[in-house]
Amino acid sequence: xxxxxxxxxxxxxxxxxxxxxxxxxxxxxxxxxxxxxxxxxxxxxxxxxxxxxxxxxxxxxxxxxxxxxxxxxxxxxxxxxxxxxxxxxxxxxxxxxxxxxxxxxxxxxxxxxxxxxxxxxxxxxxxxxxxxxxxxxxxxxxxxxxxxxxxxxxxxxxxxxxxxxxxxxxxxxxxxxxxxxxxxxxxxxxxxxxxxxxxxxxxxxxxxxxxxxxxxxxxxxxxxxxxxxxx
Amino acid sequence: xxxxxxxxxxxxxxxxxxxxxxxxxxxxxxxxxxxxxxxxxxxxxxxxxxxxxxxxxxxxxxxxxxxxxxxxxxxxxxxxxxxxxxxxxxxxxxxxxxxxxxxxxxxxxxxxxxxxxxxxxxxxxxxxxxxxxxxxxxxxxxxxxxxxxxxxxxxxxxxxxxxxxxxxxxxxxxxxxxxxxxxxxxxxxxxxxxxxxxxxxxxxxxxxxxxxxxxxxxxxxxxxxxxxxxx
DNA sequence: CAAGCGTATTTGTATAGACATATTACCCTC
DNA sequence: GAGGGTAATATGTCTATACAAATACGCTTG
Numbered sequence: 001x002x003x004x005x006x007x008x009x010x011x012x013x014x015x016x017x018x019x020x021x022x023x024x025x026x027x028x029x030x031x032x033x034x035x036x037x038x039x040x041x042x043x044x045x046x047x048x049x050x051x052x053x054x055x056x057x058x059x060x061x062x063x064x065x066x067x068x069x070x071x072x073x074x075x076x077x078x079x080x081x082x083x084x085x086x087x088x089x090x091x092x093x094x095x096x097x098x099x100x101x102x103x104x105x106x107x108x109x110x111x112x113x114x115x116x117x118x119x120x121x122x123x124x125x126x127x128x129x130x131x132x133x134x135x136x137x138x139x140x141x142x143x144x145x146x147x148x149x150x151x152x153x154x155x156x157x158x159x160x161x162x163x164x165x166x167x168x169x170x171x172x173x174x175x176x177x178x179x180x181x182x183x184x185x186x187x188x189x190x191x192x193x194x195x196x197x198x199x200x201x202x203x204x205x206x207x208x209x210x211x212x213x214x215x216x217x218x219x220x221x222x223x224x225x226x227x228x229x230x231x
Numbered sequence: 232x233x234x235x236x237x238x239x240x241x242x243x244x245x246x247x248x249x250x251x252x253x254x255x256x257x258x259x260x261x262x263x264x265x266x267x268x269x270x271x272x273x274x275x276x277x278x279x280x281x282x283x284x285x286x287x288x289x290x291x292x293x294x295x296x297x298x299x300x301x302x303x304x305x306x307x308x309x310x311x312x313x314x315x316x317x318x319x320x321x322x323x324x325x326x327x328x329x330x331x332x333x334x335x336x337x338x339x340x341x342x343x344x345x346x347x348x349x350x351x352x353x354x355x356x357x358x359x360x361x362x363x364x365x366x367x368x369x370x371x372x373x374x375x376x377x378x379x380x381x382x383x384x385x386x387x388x389x390x391x392x393x394x395x396x397x398x399x400x401x402x403x404x405x406x407x408x409x410x411x412x413x414x415x416x417x418x419x420x421x422x423x424x425x426x427x428x429x430x431x432x433x434x435x436x437x438x439x440x441x442x443x444x445x446x447x448x449x450x451x452x453x454x455x456x457x458x459x460x461x462x
Numbered sequence: 463c464a465a466g467c468g469t470a471t472t473t474g475t476a477t478a479g480a481c482a483t484a485t486t487a488c489c490c491t492c
Numbered sequence: 493g494a495g496g497g498t499a500a501t502a503t504g505t506c507t508a509t510a511c512a513a514a515t516a517c518g519c520t521t522g
Contacts, residue, residue: 006476018402019403019440020402025399031501032502033502041476042476042478044477044505045476045477047505048475048476062484062485062486063484063485063503064484064486064500064502064503065501066501066502067502072314075311075406077310077311077406077408078309080288080307080308081307083303086303168256168303171249171251172250174461175306176460176461176462177459177460179410179432179459180432180454180457181430181431182412182454183430198430199412199430201410201411209250221412223412225411225412226409226410226411227410228408229407229408230405230406230408231405231406231407231408237505262471262472262473263472272507273507273508274508275508276506276507278474292472292473292474293472293473293515293516294471294474294513294516295470295472295473295513295515295517296471296472296473298473
């Protein structure tokens with residue numbers, strides 16, 4: 001035993017047993033010591049394999065109670081949030097960027113509450129368009145907390161998109177993603193070359209640095225857009 | 232030293248250094264040995280912390296080349312795919328289920344290619360509705376590969392939803408998720424009590440057991456639906 | 463100068479042993 | 493039988509050590 005990837009081998013073998021119903025949903029599986037002996041590995045190795053299965057939602061583990069196969073294997077799916085530019089270039093399309101507006105204004109009530117801001121201090125409101133092969137790909141409507149990122153005042157967003165600038169200059173520790181379908185507003189329809197009321201795919205993201213809100217962005221995609229992820 | 236959660240402490244401290252730009256994007260960070268000495272921990276502990284950061288996309292690691300701060304911290308977000316019923320009950324709403332149709336038919340070309348089926352063997356086509364507090368919550372349109380799950384023929388889907396039955400009886404090893412916005416078809420609009428053409432949030436899922444396709448499901452939500460995940 | 467090869471370095475993983483921690487199961491008391 | 497305290501047990505984590513694997517870098521050679 002003691003192969004080099006044994007924890008992966010063990011993990012996959014246990015996943016197989018769960019998939020094949022050798023270990024039934026809800027059933028208690030052997031303890032780490034026993035499995036270690038069975039697989040001829042150290043307990044730490046089995047532990048690592050089991051922790052990965054737990055993270056994936058295949059098993060549930062509790063001290064003293066042991067490890068049991070999840071009743072409903074609510075496996076997790078992961079998706080990465082790339083830069084729009086990279087997303088577009090990865091499809092082999094040419095990336096273009098167009099700034100639409102950039103101004104300091106007091107945010108509407110809705111934006112303020114979502115960012116958890118108490119007063120109506122002006123925020124930087126940036127709206128821009130990302131194109132793939134000259135076709136509208138994403139409309140970005142962003143509010144930036146000047147208090148958290150004061151240096152953003154001096155940035156020229158006609159050449160660099162707020163997306164890229166912020167990724168490089170405004171680190172965050174927390175983020176919340178929301179995905180929804182909506183009807184295109186008149187403005188969105190105009191920019192994305194759709195009819196008003198067309199369904200659009202909207203991704204919203206709020207980021208914080210510790211407790212301080214950084215930015216709220218609404219990214220609107222034409223209905224052809226697909227967000228795909230594999231498990 | 233040697234606290235019990237030291238790998239978490241170390242991970243968070245390193246995440247802080249990246250967030251605060253003490254370690255700049257693209258920069259090489261110290262090797263595991265050095266960090267281990269600095270934090271007064273074993274290398275294995277630092278390794279575990281770094282592996283988590285790598286998984287989260289904060290750093291990139293390569294043997295011999297060392298660990299560097301990711302240029303674009305494309306952090307991953309995770310979301311879990313629960314049972315519709317659990318999703319609804321978690322909101323404190325009452326769950327109801329209604330079967331609409333269930334028949335063996337040859338699938339349309341589109342379904343066949345998405346499932347990677349070569350011939351036009353009949354599949355089980357099930358359509359049903361999930362309600363939250365008597366309001367339409369999700370319309371489920373599903374194709375099931377009878378070849379992969381023959382026992383599904385004998386299931387009475389008037390009482391149990393295909394979602395739940397399959398989760399318990401048709402294990403899978405691979406899955407692909409797709410999210411998109413679409414305009415409600417006449418049928419969808421009718422079932423979800425919307426106007427035809429209203430934007431709907433669509434989640435599609437294909438699952439495989441090893442290479443064998445199990446099921447393709449299209450889950451349609453009214454526009455108020457939000458998929459939220461935190462990082 | 464280019465190409466190819468060897469080697470040092472860094473991360474990846476395994477192991478055994480130890481202790482920490484959470485939580486169940488059991489026993490004891492009332 | 494109910495309640496509460498305690499011991500048993502499975503998992504969580506750390507340490508030190510060892511070897512494996514990938515690969516950047518320098519050296520040799522043509």
